[in-house]
Amino acid sequence: MKSSSFVIACLLAFVLVGSVSAQTVPVSVIADLDPGSATGIRIEGLAADKAGRLYTADLDSRRLFRITLSTGAVEVLGTLPRPGSGMAFDSAGNLYLASGDVIQRIPANQLAATSIDPAAVQIFATNVPGANGLAFDGAGNLYVSGGNTGNIYVVTTDGKVGTFAAGFTSDRPEQRISTNGLAFGPDGRLYSANTGSGAIDRITLKPEGGMQSVERFVTSPLLLGADGITFAANGDLYVAANERNAIVKVTPAGQVSDVTSNGNNGPLEFPASPAFSGNALYASNFDIPRGANAPGEPGIGASIARIDVGVEGQALPVMQPAPAPVAAPPASVAAPSAPAQPAQPAVTQPAPAGPTSPPAGAVPAALPNTGGGAVVMPIFVAALIAVCCGALLRLRRRDA
Numbered sequence: 001m002k003s004s005s006f007v008i009a010c011l012l013a014f015v016l017v018g019s020v021s022a023q024t025v026p027v028s029v030i031a032d033l034d035p036g037s038a039t040g041i042r043i044e045g046l047a048a049d050k051a052g053r054l055y056t057a058d059l060d061s062r063r064l065f066r067i068t069l070s071t072g073a074v075e076v077l078g079t080l081p082r083p084g085s086g087m088a089f090d091s092a093g094n095l096y097l098a099s100g101d102v103i104q105r106i107p108a109n110q111l112a113a114t115s116i117d118p119a120a121v122q123i124f125a126t127n128v129p130g131a132n133g134l135a136f137d138g139a140g141n142l143y144v145s146g147g148n149t150g151n152i153y154v155v156t157t158d159g160k161v162g163t164f165a166a167g168f169t170s171d172r173p174e175q176r177i178s179t180n181g182l183a184f185g186p187d188g189r190l191y192s193a194n195t196g197s198g199a200i201d202r203i204t205l206k207p208e209g210g211m212q213s214v215e216r217f218v219t220s221p222l223l224l225g226a227d228g229i230t231f232a233a234n235g236d237l238y239v240a241a242n243e244r245n246a247i248v249k250v251t252p253a254g255q256v257s258d259v260t261s262n263g264n265n266g267p268l269e270f271p272a273s274p275a276f277s278g279n280a281l282y283a284s285n286f287d288i289p290r291g292a293n294a295p296g297e298p299g300i301g302a303s304i305a306r307i308d309v310g311v312e313g314q315a316l317p318v319m320q321p322a323p324a325p326v327a328a329p330p331a332s333v334a335a336p337s338a339p340a341q342p343a344q345p346a347v348t349q350p351a352p353a354g355p356t357s358p359p360a361g362a363v364p365a366a367l368p369n370t371g372g373g374a375v376v377m378p379i380f381v382a383a384l385i386a387v388c389c390g391a392l393l394r395l396r397r398r399d400a
């Protein structure tokens with residue numbers, strides 16, 4: 001073999017292997033929530049129950065949708081008193097929805113039927129401006145991201161609200177949301193998506209509850225538009241990068257990679273909230289015409305996409321390892337199906353923004369980027385080049 005043709009073969013091999021290493025997984029739209037239009041409704045939140053069903057809501061008409069994954073059936077359960085964005089279930093199956101500056105709560109018994117009574121939907125908490133992403137800790141406290149306020153709030157099981165962390169900022173003037181999707185990791189820390197900066201921040205809690213420290217976990221251009229986040233059981237974090245029309249994976253070591261991404265005609269259309277059910281990931285297509293999703297058409301519009309990542313999602317509700325008896329009573333940590341009201345007076349009672357709040361700008365852009373995503377490919381390429389060069393040398397010796 002001539003050396004020139006061997007070099008070409010090496011390049012071809014690199015292209016082929018490189019295309020395999022760029023992760024792509026099957027993605028499909030499983031539910032079009034507005035079959036008659038590509039622009040009629042807007043959905044943001046998405047939550048999966050323990051029975052293989054997904055929930056989302058139209059921000060405009062306030063209709064609550066339920067999608068049964070085994071059949072593909074889409075039901076409208078009723079009309080909410082207020083619009084709902086971010087969603088989360090507690091351990092007893094009650095569904096919570098962020099709504100402007102309040103949190104709505106739909107009792108589990110309402111969801112057991114085929115329709116909900118709007119009058120039974122409760123206001124669980126007030127005074128949470130910018131409420132967007134929701135996440136529960138193992139003790140049943142609800143954490144609420146404050147969007148462009150830079151705050152994360154915490155609501156105790158009895159509805160008392162405090163500021164858990166503050167001072168998050170965005171690097172981009174055109175996108176001021178600095179805390180959006182929230183999720184507890186297997187390490188017991190709270191992770192927060194910084195939409196504007198394209199970053200994931202993480203907060204370590206004090207053993208007795210409350211914020212101990214904030215750090216920048218990872219920053220990446222792949223994470224621009226980081227919206228909803230959710231953990232797989234193996235510890236990988238899945239991020240809906242809304243304005244990139246992408247689902248991005250962040251490993252516990254901070255390696256960042258695209259799971260899938262596409263142009264403006266789907267199947268991802270400004271994906272806002274990811275949720276696992278079984279070993280597939282689902283995402284709500286908000287379909288805002290921005291970034292890779294601009295213009296908003298063509299496309300299917302508000303819909304649910306299935307991303308076959310092939311790994312199990314973290315169990316519901318997201319469980320926080322018990323850091324201390326006070327913050328997380330063992331009973332409620334060990335039993336996801338425990339009754340709704342643990343009624344633990346000593347449960348994490350956050351202080352209002354004060355000693356536990358970081359100073360403004362506590363999450364500056366200068367925080368170290370621990371992401372290792374850019375490291376993997378160079379190592380791989382170097383190894384491939386070494387193999388090719390070795391083979392080339394052997395061939396040249398043989399030809400000689």
Ligand SMILES: [Ca+2]
Pocket residue numbers: 032033034035036037038039300301302
């Ligand atoms: Ca449609």
Ligand SMILES: [Ca+2]
Pocket residue numbers: 044086132133180181227228272
């Ligand atoms: Ca969001």
Ligand SMILES: [Ca+2]
Pocket residue numbers: 038264265269287295296297298299300301
């Ligand atoms: Ca579209």
